[in-house]
Amino acid sequence: MQAMFHRPDLPTADLAWLNSSEKGFASLGEAFATPTEPTPLPAAHWVGCNDALRGALGLPTDLWEQQEALELFSGNRLTANQPIYASVYSGHQFGQWAGQLGDGRALNLGAIHTPEGLQEFQLKGAGPTPYSRRGDGRAVLRSSIREFLASEAMHGLGIPTTRALCVTGSPAHVRREEIETAAVVTRVAPSFVRFGHFEHFASNGQIEELRALADHVVTAHFPELQEKQGADRYVALLHEVTQLTAALMAQWQAVGFCHGVMNTDNMSVIGLTLDYGPFQYLDGFDANHICNHSDHQGRYAYARQPQIAYWNLFCLGQALMPLIEEQAPALAALESYKQSFPEAMDQRMRDKLGLTGAHEGDRALAEALLQALQKDHVDYTVFWRRLSVAVRESAQSAQAFEPVRDLFMHREVFDAWCIRYLDRLGPANRQSTGDAMLRTNPKYILRNHLGELAIRQAKTGNFAMVQDLWQVLHAPFDEHPTYEAWAGLAPEWASSIEISCSS
Ligand code: AMP
Numbered sequence: 491m492q493a494m495f496h497r498p499d500l501p502t503a504d505l506a507w508l509n510s511s512e513k514g515f516a517s518l519g520e521a522f523a524t525p526t527e528p529t530p531l532p533a534a535h536w537v538g539c540n541d542a543l544r545g546a547l548g549l550p551t552d553l554w555e556q557q558e559a560l561e562l563f564s565g566n567r568l569t570a571n572q573p574i575y576a577s578v579y580s581g582h583q584f585g586q587w588a589g590q591l592g593d594g595r596a597l598n599l600g601a602i603h604t605p606e607g608l609q610e611f612q613l614k615g616a617g618p619t620p621y622s623r624r625g626d627g628r629a630v631l632r633s634s635i636r637e638f639l640a641s642e643a644m645h646g647l648g649i650p651t652t653r654a655l656c657v658t659g660s661p662a663h664v665r666r667e668e669i670e671t672a673a674v675v676t677r678v679a680p681s682f683v684r685f686g687h688f689e690h691f692a693s694n695g696q697i698e699e700l701r702a703l704a705d706h707v708v709t710a711h712f713p714e715l716q717e718k719q720g721a722d723r724y725v726a727l728l729h730e731v732t733q734l735t736a737a738l739m740a741q742w743q744a745v746g747f748c749h750g751v752m753n754t755d756n757m758s759v760i761g762l763t764l765d766y767g768p769f770q771y772l773d774g775f776d777a778n779h780i781c782n783h784s785d786h787q788g789r790y791a792y793a794r795q796p797q798i799a800y801w802n803l804f805c806l807g808q809a810l811m812p813l814i815e816e817q818a819p820a821l822a823a824l825e826s827y828k829q830s831f832p833e834a835m836d837q838r839m840r841d842k843l844g845l846t847g848a849h850e851g852d853r854a855l856a857e858a859l860l861q862a863l864q865k866d867h868v869d870y871t872v873f874w875r876r877l878s879v880a881v882r883e884s885a886q887s888a889q890a891f892e893p894v895r896d897l898f899m900h901r902e903v904f905d906a907w908c909i910r911y912l913d914r915l916g917p918a919n920r921q922s923t924g925d926a927m928l929r930t931n932p933k934y935i936l937r938n939h940l941g942e943l944a945i946r947q948a949k950t951g952n953f954a955m956v957q958d959l960w961q962v963l964h965a966p967f968d969e970h971p972t973y974e975a976w977a978g979l980a981p982e983w984a985s986s987i988e989i990s991c992s993s
């Protein structure tokens with residue numbers, strides 16, 4: 491078994507920035523990090539490069555010209571100081587205990603000290619690992635481009651996420667529903683620890699490993715909890731993760747993001763958006779939207795996400811019980827979600843609506859709006875953007891809300907809502923309120939059809955749209971006059987794009 495994951499013929503990358511003595515997650519030892527070498531890909535080439543992230547991480551300006559970097563990010567080089575490894579985790583998938591999973595196609599290059607703090611680097615799609623089960627350890631060009639664009643879009647929107655530094659491609663074939671070509675995404679995050687990591691060691695009765703993992707997460711990511719001892723520390727950890735998850739859910743809901751596979755192995759313990767598969771940003775508003783074609787029951791439908799996150803937190807709580815022991819404090823930590831999520835959601839909606847202060851009727855006002863949007867499946871992003879512009883223009887024009895009204899079939903429903911809304915807005919300075927709303931409600935999101943067009947072009951060897959779309963999504967609140975069309979409504983054919991779990 492071991493031989494399959496050890497390839498002594500691979501050369502080592504001689505990149506100064508990579509020679510980190512930091513250990514990060516790998517400091518936990520071999521029960522957590524299984525040395526695994528990547529499987530090379532032929533004729534690797536760049537597909538997408540995140541130069542903003544390169545700069546933020548303090549990586550060399552000529553990184554994208556370095557052949558060794560291209561080879562490293564394609565799994566064709568080893569690292570000098572630290573072994574490349576895969577980690578084991580378990581999890582609940584679609585509500586069922588799935589047992590052992592793990593990094594089936596993710597390989598960790600280790601932690602590197604950057605101006606953004608210690609960051610873990612991970613290759614997704616660089617070949618099989620001891621946790622690949624029946625998978626090939628590969629990722630296809632299509633899904634890799636989607637992850638590259640979606641994670642930058644998330645970052646641009648100010649929503650916590652793993653980042654993608656680059657995508658490399660290869661002509662090597664990968665079999666999915668049809669034959670596609672291989673790609674590797676280099677992901678970067680302060681931590682890739684999942685709820686499922688905790689579930690793994692708890693379910694195996696490996697309590698010392700469970701404690702070591704919890705202590706590592708506290709030391710590395712919640713240092714203010716270090717002074718707490720014993721069970722208190724793990725209760726506090728559960729509370730913090732609960733808070734971060736509540737905040738993340740409010741951000742997803744506010745921007746209309748559907749994750750698609752909220753299994754516990756895809757939940758980040760530091761509250762990041764993690765594992766981009768069949769995700770989708772809503773076009774027309776539909777609370778019941780299911781973006782994952784394989785999710786027949788709609789478990790992960792848009793409106794269910796906050797509740798599913800809460801369910802997932804209970805799995806994490808269960809996994810921490812050997813360290814917490816008493817049920818009451820664990821339940822109290824979890825139940826803080828019932829207050830934090832609605833509060834965070836209310837605040838997000840107030841921000842989107844340009845409302846200051848908290849009034850009693852605000853939640854009802856937001857709910858009435860969502861019902862109106864639902865009734866006509868109004869485009870969620872276009873609505874908010876037009877509303878922001880309308881508020882700003884309403885300082886001068888009595889007709890300012892006409893373009894918003896035009897989005898509705900049932901105009902009388904919008905009119906009735908708008909009267910309530912304007913009443914609540916009151917005498918606020920419309921110009922500055924509208925400006926603030928334009929910084930809250932993005933003009934650009936990664937619509938399915940935009941990703942699809944970039945992918946189609948990339949399949950012909952032209953990566954221009956990948957890079958242009960990246961540029962726009964990096965700054966989604968700004969105007970990009972050249973790309974005005976990308977802010978428009980989805981075309982008719984967009985609804986026929988089917989996103990499966992296959993990636
Ligand atoms: P996901 O639904 O993408 O979060 O994946 C669930 C599990 O399957 C994880 O343990 C992945 O590492 C693993 N997996 C998914 N795709 C592959 C693949 N092509 N090869 C090996 N493992 C995979």
Ligand code: MG
Binds near residue numbers: 755756765
């Ligand atoms: Mg996953």
